[in-house]
Amino acid sequence: MLWVLSVLGLGLGLGRLAYRLAFQQALEERSSAPAGAVGATTGMASGGSPLRLPEWTGRERVNLLVLGIDQREGEPGPWRTDTLMVVTVDPVARSLGVLSIPRDLWVTIPGFGENRINTAHFLGDAYGYPGGGIALAQETLRYNFGITTSYYVRVNFTAFEKAIDLLGGIDLCVPETIDDPRYPDAHYGYEPFHLPAGCQHLDGRTTLKYARTRATSGGDFDRMRRQQQVLRAVRERVLRLNMLPTLIARAPALWEAVREGVRTNLTLEEMIALARLAAEIPEDRIRMIVIGPSMTSPYTTPDGAEVLVRIPEKVQEALADLFGPQRLRLEVRVAVWNGTLRPGLAARVAAALAPLGVEVVEVRNAERSDYAETRVLARPPALEAARQIAGWLGLPLTAVTAVPDPLCACEILIRLGADFPEIPGGR
Structure with missing residues (x-):
């Protein structure tokens, strides 16, 4: 340059x-x-x-x-x-x-x-x-x-x-x-x-x-x-x-x-x-x-x-x-829950997060499979990391929400909804 x-x-x-x-x-x-x-x-x-x-x-x-x-x-x-x-x-x-x-x-x-x-x-x-x-x-x-x-x-x-x-x-x-x-x-x-x-x-x-x-x-x-x-x-x-x-x-x-x-x-x-x-x-x-x-x-x-x-x-x-x-490198623990009927979506998202250095501690189906919107729920100290993760996944800032307890042994819970897109190459 x-x-x-x-x-x-x-x-x-x-x-x-x-x-x-x-x-x-x-x-x-x-x-x-x-x-x-x-x-x-x-x-x-x-x-x-x-x-x-x-x-x-x-x-x-x-x-x-x-x-x-x-x-x-x-x-x-x-x-x-x-x-x-x-x-x-x-x-x-x-x-x-x-x-x-x-x-x-x-x-x-x-x-x-x-x-x-x-x-x-x-x-x-x-x-x-x-x-x-x-x-x-x-x-x-x-x-x-x-x-x-x-x-x-x-x-x-x-x-x-x-x-x-x-x-x-x-x-x-x-x-x-x-x-x-x-x-x-x-x-x-x-x-x-x-x-x-x-x-x-x-x-x-x-x-x-x-x-x-x-x-x-x-x-x-x-x-x-x-x-x-x-x-x-x-x-x-x-x-x-x-x-x-x-x-x-x-x-x-x-x-x-x-x-x-x-x-x-x-x-x-x-x-x-x-x-x-x-x-x-x-x-x-x-x-x-x-x-x-x-x-x-x-x-x-x-x-x-x-x-x-x-x-x-x-x-x-x-x-x-x-x-x-x-x-x-984001030193946070992350859980990924699939709130849709699309099989394997949570696992694909977890794989896409691996290069960011996060520790994925849980990959499973959510308690429901009809969530319309994807949410990134984060404990307040992990909000900046949650925004980085959302940006990497192509999610809007509005998907990130601060919560006192994301209901998992983690700092960040990604709950996938129907709006989460499938992109060639997987995510």
Whole structure:
């Protein structure tokens, strides 16, 4: 994710003069660095004088949420997210992962019910969620996937295009000819897009179209793979041409070019330090995963919308690959009762919970088999774990209820009702 950290991020939230002062102070005094997160190393400035550059010294995994919003020039918002990625960096193992999430994935948006995941940002801004759309997107990710993102970068179309041009474009190989007569223009019309197959050099405008179009057989899944291909191409260009020192030196000009289209909570030193860390990670330690057809199933909502739902164990395998097997370990005792006439449902749900690390202490039929709604009943100290379990199973927050005694030798009782769906792959 070098292009976000080294091109778009440097100096965010600062004007040109303020940036120069802050950059000087950050490199010489490091007064604003979080304790234990950023150190400094010494290199040589262009004039031969010592130059101290921030270095990431934290040992905890760093998760960064990347949002690409569908903002067109002059639009006040709120906006949906065309792109939703999580970048995870392990400073100790020196590894980096990128997870791309389909915009049509059907999830629970805390406080707003079930919807496509790309609406979380829109709803958060539109309805005054604390922290706005970015915060609601982060909470939606945490609730449904158990992924906490301490940092975020939000980018619009214009900033992306300018960033690529500031790098001098990128080189990549287009695997198939793209013909998109209905590629959207900036005014809700169409701007036909054609790109032949083959290896070529792309400017910012063409790269944006390549990363946005869905006019190939794989639709949105192909688009997510192309976006990851662009990330690799940017990284390769920055490293091959040894551009990182130049990008840091040109930070004020870069910031002036993209500042209107980027929002982040990364500090100056964190941006530089993470960019340097990412540059040091070898290619064979980078994993990029798309939540694709093998991890999802088509689903038609009650109002007729065509969306995607998760196959839990398949998604869990992908998350364990990127974030490690200990990504989400819930040390609670859980009972699963089948309150339906569907044989084996409780056992299938118990199996789906196994990767979360819970201790399933009881699997049986409920005292009745005609429960209409699924309920997750939790002792008050286990409420947060119950919400994580509900999110993993694709249940709404309203399914979770605090009770003094869930009537089992456990902290959480999952009582399955007729509304609990069967999803290919089992759950």
